[in-house]
Amino acid sequence: xxxxxxxxxxLGAVLFCIGLYGALAKRNAIAILMGIEIMLNxxxxxxxxxxxxxxxxxxxxxxxxxxxAIFIITVAAAEAAVALAMIISIYRKRNTVDVGEIxxxxx
Amino acid sequence: xATLLFWLIAVILVASALIVVGxxxxxxxxxxxxxxxxxASGIFLLLNAEFIxxxxxxxxxxxxxxxxxxxxxxxxxxxxxxITNPNSKGWWAALIVSxxxxxxxxxxSTFTHSTTALLGNIEPSYGTNTCPFPTNNVAYIGxxxxxxxxxxxxLPFEIASLVLLVAIVGAIVIGRED
Numbered sequence: 001x002x003x004x005x006x007x008x009x010x011l012g013a014v015l016f017c018i019g020l021y022g023a024l025a026k027r028n029a030i031a032i033l034m035g036i037e038i039m040l041n042x043x044x045x046x047x048x049x050x051x052x053x054x055x056x057x058x059x060x061x062x063x064x065x066x067x068x069a070i071f072i073i074t075v076a077a078a079e080a081a082v083a084l085a086m087i088i089s090i091y092r093k094r095n096t097v098d099v100g101e102i103x104x105x106x107x
Numbered sequence: 108x109a110t111l112l113f114w115l116i117a118v119i120l121v122a123s124a125l126i127v128v129g130x131x132x133x134x135x136x137x138x139x140x141x142x143x144x145x146x147a148s149g150i151f152l153l154l155n156a157e158f159i160x161x162x163x164x165x166x167x168x169x170x171x172x173x174x175x176x177x178x179x180x181x182x183x184x185x186x187x188x189x190i191t192n193p194n195s196k197g198w199w200a201a202l203i204v205s206x207x208x209x210x211x212x213x214x215x216s217t218f219t220h221s222t223t224a225l226l227g228n229i230e231p232s233y234g235t236n237t238c239p240f241p242t243n244n245v246a247y248i249g250x251x252x253x254x255x256x257x258x259x260x261x262l263p264f265e266i267a268s269l270v271l272l273v274a275i276v277g278a279i280v281i282g283r284e285d
Contacts, residue, residue: 003113008154009216011117015124017209022128024201027193030178031133034140037171038124041147044159052154063251067260069159070248073166074267078274080171084178085282091182092284100195 008049015042029087029097033080040076044069113153120146133192137175144168157244 019042022035051065091097123142130136144167151160184191195201241247252264 002109003153006217007113007117008150010213011120011150013209013212013216014121016212017205018121018124018128020208021201021205024204025194025198026128027195028133028191030175030182031136031192034127034136034175037140037167038127038143041143041167044163045147045150048151048154048156048159051156063247066156066159066248067251067263069156070162070252071263071267073159073162075270077166077171078271080174081278082274082281084174085278087178088181089281097182 005049005053009046012042012046012049015039015045027098027100029090029099029102030084032099033083033087037076037080040072044072047072109153113150116146116149116153120150131190131192133179134176136192137172137179140175141168141172144172155244158248 016039019035019038019040022038023032024035026032026035047065047069049065051063051069054065087097090102094102096102120143123139123146126139127136127143130139144163148160148163148168151157151163241250250259252260254261
């Protein structure tokens, strides 16, 4: 017996909220980035699971979920590169990566 | 067999994700992140998505983790015994918010049966373009991404390459020393 769609959806949801907690609760900017990567991975798992269990004809034939996952991976890689460049740039100017101390635009 | 494998991978996946979130040293978080990506790749293999599984290993477990480790190396603090991955003051609020979001999503995905009913009646609106699709997953995705004669994702693919180019230029401009 293969696991059902609900198994993968619940796994994706659990992983998503772990990543959400990491992105919200951490002070190190790189830890926040790690939380975002975990969230994107959870969404990818959900999309690929939908693609696997989908039986509706046009969508299952064109693998919509897997193509979406590929584009999410692409954008996530670009996002990680830009975010790490920003973190390194901030570290060079202010000597910290603590998001509580980066408060130049705080009102 | 597949169920056993699913539970094994899922338990390791969630445990290493919890290590990523909970570790006191951020280098340990980065190492556990490799386990998260590798186990997610195993989940993709269970779902017959070989191409995405391999891309996951290459891009996430290879490139993104190395990028994060380099950023950690370049932003190191001088004190050795310091907690390098601290929680913020309002971490309990983050816990409540993420628990609520997770409970909502799990409730929606477990106790509703409307998704198949919503998708059931949709007919293909484009012409009857019958292309022979290969059975191999990698060749299948290649046909979908590149062949302009079939229904394909050529334009989104080109836009994605533009996004990557802009990201490369942006990363160089932001990160350079001046």
